[in-house]
Amino acid sequence: MALPQVIIIGRPNVGKSTLWNRLVGKKLALVDDQPGVTRDRRFGDAHLLGLDFTIVDTAGWEDEDAATLPGRMRKQTEAALEGADVALFVIDARAGLTPLDEEIGRYLRESTVPIIVVANKAEGKAGDSGLFEAFSLGLGDPVALSAEHGEGLADLFDALLPHLDEGQRERDEEVLADDEEEDEEALNNAPLKLAIVGRPNAGKSTLINAFLQEDRLLTGPEAGITRDSIAVDWEWTDPDSGQARPVRLIDTAGMRKKALVVDKLEKMAVADARHAVDFAEVVVLLLDATRGLEHQDLKIASLVLEEGRALIVAINKWDVAEDASGLFNGVRAALDEGLAQVKGLPVLAVSARTGKGLDTLLKAAFDVRAAWSKRVPTGLLNRWFDEALGKNPPPAPGGKRIKLRYITQAKIRPPGFVLFGTRLDDLPMSYQRYLVNGIRRDLGFDAVPVRLTLRSAKNPYRS
Numbered sequence: 001m002a003l004p005q006v007i008i009i010g011r012p013n014v015g016k017s018t019l020w021n022r023l024v025g026k027k028l029a030l031v032d033d034q035p036g037v038t039r040d041r042r043f044g045d046a047h048l049l050g051l052d053f054t055i056v057d058t059a060g061w062e063d064e065d066a067a068t069l070p071g072r073m074r075k076q077t078e079a080a081l082e083g084a085d086v087a088l089f090v091i092d093a094r095a096g097l098t099p100l101d102e103e104i105g106r107y108l109r110e111s112t113v114p115i116i117v118v119a120n121k122a123e124g125k126a127g128d129s130g131l132f133e134a135f136s137l138g139l140g141d142p143v144a145l146s147a148e149h150g151e152g153l154a155d156l157f158d159a160l161l162p163h164l165d166e167g168q169r170e171r172d173e174e175v176l177a178d179d180e181e182e183d184e185e186a187l188n189n190a191p192l193k194l195a196i197v198g199r200p201n202a203g204k205s206t207l208i209n210a211f212l213q214e215d216r217l218l219t220g221p222e223a224g225i226t227r228d229s230i231a232v233d234w235e236w237t238d239p240d241s242g243q244a245r246p247v248r249l250i251d252t253a254g255m256r257k258k259a260l261v262v263d264k265l266e267k268m269a270v271a272d273a274r275h276a277v278d279f280a281e282v283v284v285l286l287l288d289a290t291r292g293l294e295h296q297d298l299k300i301a302s303l304v305l306e307e308g309r310a311l312i313v314a315i316n317k318w319d320v321a322e323d324a325s326g327l328f329n330g331v332r333a334a335l336d337e338g339l340a341q342v343k344g345l346p347v348l349a350v351s352a353r354t355g356k357g358l359d360t361l362l363k364a365a366f367d368v369r370a371a372w373s374k375r376v377p378t379g380l381l382n383r384w385f386d387e388a389l390g391k392n393p394p395p396a397p398g399g400k401r402i403k404l405r406y407i408t409q410a411k412i413r414p415p416g417f418v419l420f421g422t423r424l425d426d427l428p429m430s431y432q433r434y435l436v437n438g439i440r441r442d443l444g445f446d447a448v449p450v451r452l453t454l455r456s457a458k459n460p461y462r463s
Contacts, residue, residue: 006046093119105137
């Protein structure tokens with residue numbers, strides 16, 4: 001299904017091409033203070049906070065005879081309007097409404113195409129009067145915008161979403177299965193970047209040797225043998241499917257408490273280990289079953305999560321663990337308490353010496369990478385959002401209502417979401433956790449670190 005078309009209409013020199021460049025993300029359309037630079041329709045692929053559409057730049061609308069060049073240019077614009085899903089009627093907020101703006105407004109009121117008035121050049125207070133005047137066009141609330149500086153795009157998203165979301169939802173549902181198959185295939189063919197971190201002598205190098213079934217890395221009873229982060233390319237064969245899957249195993253130096261690291265070489269090794277985390281997709285925090293979970297382990301886990309990496313906790317030396325059940329439950333409870341921002345992290349029991357749990361660990365790593373790389377379709381995400389608000393509306397601190405408008409997924413790896421609304425500075429952390437936990441639980445992210453960014457509308461005249 002083709003993308004919806006959004007057309008930009010307005011008189012000359014109000015910033016139509018600047019807005020087109022902003023939405024396309026490239027300076028492809030010529031922009032100049034001289035009016036009439038654009039003559040033909042220009043099409044581009046636009047992406048605005050999760051909304052995908054075709055944006056159409058048009059020539060400046062002029063009141064000229066149809067036989068003249070400006071008149072023929074206006075005919076091009078009228079033809080573009082007939083095929084549009086939404087029209088952005090751009091005015092210059094600093095100049096205020098002109099008679100030509102009012103004429104264009106009268107023409108657009110007769111159109112069946114939804115019209116959004118965009119008051120461009122509204123940065124600062126100089127555009128306030130023009131913004132007020134735009135209400136008199138009778139085309140709904142204007143959107144205050146600065147195409148040149150990128151201000152007000154969240155408000156433009158708010159205005160476009162009701163018109164484009166249904167079409168976006170249909171396209172998402174139509175191609176979702178195909179996209180997921182393609183994405184899953186690409187993900188399966190890409191090597192899993194798996195870093196092993198932990199305190200010294202937890203058995204990190206021994207674990208990698210166990211995966212490889214060879215003494216590839218130097219090991220021994222002495223702590224701190226590994227200094228440089230070592231990457232080893234390998235193929236793991238899934239015992240369930242028989243599929244060979246590429247893995248890049250990354251061994252790292254043990255991380256001790258910062259106060260204990262005084263040797264220059266060890267400091268460099270720890271810094272290298274932190275650098276390795278940055279380049280990993282999934283990180284395994286390896287614990288020593290004979291020592292349990294210590295505060296330093298929680299600090300390492302927090303570091304991994306702060307970097308936005310998917311995390312798995314593996315308890316090594318399980319074959320020599322005392323009170324194994326009590327140890328496992330204690331680690332699970334301590335992680336849930338110490339890492340409240342990501343409850344339910346995968347915790348696995350392994351033994352590098354006997355090979356216990358190694359295939360389970362690899363399978364979990366691939367599964368958590370898939371969740372870490374997941375993108376939720378805009379329509380599905382907003383349906384979930386409406387249900388979440390219905391079950392638990394946001395609070396009204398001081399009797400003043402917090403209005404949450406929309407949510408969109410801005411990025412993956414790690415998944416990041418942007419929440420739009422008003423008075424978001426007053427939104428309690430407890431409610432933000434409610435939304436994040438719901439995203440993880442209901443949308444298939446499990447224990448992956450999910451980031452939520454709050455973005456308030458900047459138009460002071462919107463309720």
